[in-house]
Amino acid sequence: MTTRRQLLLAGGAAGLALALAGHPALAADAATAFIDDLGGRAIAVLADKSLSEQQRETDFRDLFLLAFDVSAIGQFVLGRYRRTATPEQIEEFNRLYTVDVVKTYSRRLSQYAGEQLQTLGSEVLEGETLVRSQIVSPKGGAPVQVGWRLTGTPGNYKIVDVVIENLSMRSAQREDFGSVISNGGMDALLAGLKKKNGIS
Amino acid sequence: MKQSRVNGTAVATVRPVRRRFGRLVAAGVTLLLLAGVVSGCATKPPASDTEAVVEFERRNDPIEPLNRYVFEVNRFFDFMLLKPVAVVYRSITPDRVQNGVRNFLNNLRSPIILANDLLQGDLGRARITTARFITNTIVGVGGIYDFASHIGYPRHDEDFGQTLATWGVSEGPYLVLPLLGPRPPRDLIGLAVDQAFDPLTYVLPANDAEEVGYGLLAADVIDSRARGIEALDEIEASSIDLYATIRNLYRQRRAAAIENRDDAPADMTHAPQ
Numbered sequence: 093m094t095t096r097r098q099l100l101l102a103g104g105a106a107g108l109a110l111a112l113a114g115h116p117a118l119a120a121d122a123a124t125a126f127i128d129d130l131g132g133r134a135i136a137v138l139a140d141k142s143l144s145e146q147q148r149e150t151d152f153r154d155l156f157l158l159a160f161d162v163s164a165i166g167q168f169v170l171g172r173y174r175r176t177a178t179p180e181q182i183e184e185f186n187r188l189y190t191v192d193v194v195k196t197y198s199r200r201l202s203q204y205a206g207e208q209l210q211t212l213g214s215e216v217l218e219g220e221t222l223v224r225s226q227i228v229s230p231k232g233g234a235p236v237q238v239g240w241r242l243t244g245t246p247g248n249y250k251i252v253d254v255v256i257e258n259l260s261m262r263s264a265q266r267e268d269f270g271s272v273i274s275n276g277g278m279d280a281l282l283a284g285l286k287k288k289n290g291i292s
Numbered sequence: 293m294k295q296s297r298v299n300g301t302a303v304a305t306v307r308p309v310r311r312r313f314g315r316l317v318a319a320g321v322t323l324l325l326l327a328g329v330v331s332g333c334a335t336k337p338p339a340s341d342t343e344a345v346v347e348f349e350r351r352n353d354p355i356e357p358l359n360r361y362v363f364e365v366n367r368f369f370d371f372m373l374l375k376p377v378a379v380v381y382r383s384i385t386p387d388r389v390q391n392g393v394r395n396f397l398n399n400l401r402s403p404i405i406l407a408n409d410l411l412q413g414d415l416g417r418a419r420i421t422t423a424r425f426i427t428n429t430i431v432g433v434g435g436i437y438d439f440a441s442h443i444g445y446p447r448h449d450e451d452f453g454q455t456l457a458t459w460g461v462s463e464g465p466y467l468v469l470p471l472l473g474p475r476p477p478r479d480l481i482g483l484a485v486d487q488a489f490d491p492l493t494y495v496l497p498a499n500d501a502e503e504v505g506y507g508l509l510a511a512d513v514i515d516s517r518a519r520g521i522e523a524l525d526e527i528e529a530s531s532i533d534l535y536a537t538i539r540n541l542y543r544q545r546r547a548a549a550i551e552n553r554d555d556a557p558a559d560m561t562h563a564p565q
Contacts, residue, residue: 172343172347196529196530199526199529199530200526203522231387232387232391233387233391234556257545257548257554258544258545258547258548258553258554259541259544259545259548260544263540263544264531264537264540264541264544265531265537266540267351267536267537267539267540268531268532268533268536268537268540269532269533270347270536271533271535271536272532272533272536274344274347275533281532284532284533285532288532
């Protein structure tokens with residue numbers, strides 16, 4: 093147990109050092125390298141004590157908007173309701189949803205407590221590239237399995253779904269939003285997004 | 293469903309519900325369902341709106357208003373009692389002890405997993421479950437240490453709901469039960485049958501030790517809830533309609549469990565060379 097933990101720690105420290113030094117880590121393929129690089133950059137922002145709170149938020153925002161295909165995810169989660177919404181509603185949705193994605197992932201990252209992101213390789217699945225990874229907690233216990241679904245080609249990958257322990261986040265959100273819209277219309281969803289993110 | 297960090301709902305992870313308690317819940321559920329037939333049916337969209345009909349059928353939640361009501365009652369119970377207890381448990385119990393409790397409870401579940409491995413005709417996994425049970429009971433000091441997972445016998449979970457699914461039985465309409473959380477008919481039957489597979493169901497009453505069963509149940513509920521605190525908080529924070537989100541996550545989690553996509557990865561750290 094002790095040797096295993098020491099090994100993990102040593103491996104983790106080495107991985108972190110590599111990531112922080114800006115190396116593309118030891119990735120076998122471009123998609124895996126993309127996720128490795130992203131994880132390294134997110135941790136670098138978190139670890140940089142010289143950043144003000146505001147600067148950190150801005151950095152995260154830039155990072156997420158670069159890495160996630162927010163408009164594609166937005167289209168997916170709206171599903172069939174996209175066709176019946178007015179252009180103004182769609183425009184407002186895109187604005188609010190961008191804020192929402194940035195806020196959600198900033199919140200998740202802000203709970204960071206020394207975990208390691210270890211990539212485990214990639215495969216092509218239903219026209220998308222799935223990068224498998226696991227998050228190892230310094231507290232021990234079973235690692236959390238996280239999959240990243242990417243679209244695009246090497247060099248311009250974008251994340252379209254995050255799959256945590258086999259749970260697709262975009263699928264859950266489509267059901268969430270679909271339920272809100274079918275009960276109260278598109279305006280109920282826009283109001284809900286505003287309320288959730290504290291936008292007036 | 294291994295030590296699920298993303299729990300269906302607070303009380304969805306109640307696994308080995310034992311005996312009388314289960315019957316009590318079943319009686320309550322029957323009453324609630326009768327009431328639901330009268331008052332709690334979802335409105336079916338008109339047949340002319342084909343897309344809406346397709347969505348209604350995919351959602352498969354004919355008593356949605358009643359389910360939502362029970363869901364809110366469960367959330368209230370969780371907020372008032374279960375979550376505070378889980379928070380205290382986690383704050384006063386060292387990580388090592390928590391992991392020991394979880395390993396011990398998991399080990400006790402082995403006979404249920406074995407029975408379902410066999411019913412699914414999966415002899416390879418049945419062998420792993422047996423090896424795990426023997427290894428962890430002896431080397432792992434009664435199951436407190438999960439030594440088997442470090443010698444290439446990773447943990448997997450099975451239940452009779454999953455077995456029914458592999459036999460081709462569909463989940464049935466979505467159902468949220470008091471205290472138990474999401475439990476569609478197939479998984480509810482699974483829960484009852486798993487009790488029959490559990491030796492403790494017979495051993496404990498025969499020794500006048502039913503309290504032990506309640507203690508184990510309480511430990512399981514509290515430990516499972518404690519493991520899902522952050523995950524559930526996060527789901528609450530990131531969803532607008534929590535009920536609909538949980539319904540989707542429950543089904544995704546069951547689908548992964550049925551297809552055995554939820555197994556822990558193999559670890560050979562301490563395996564003999």
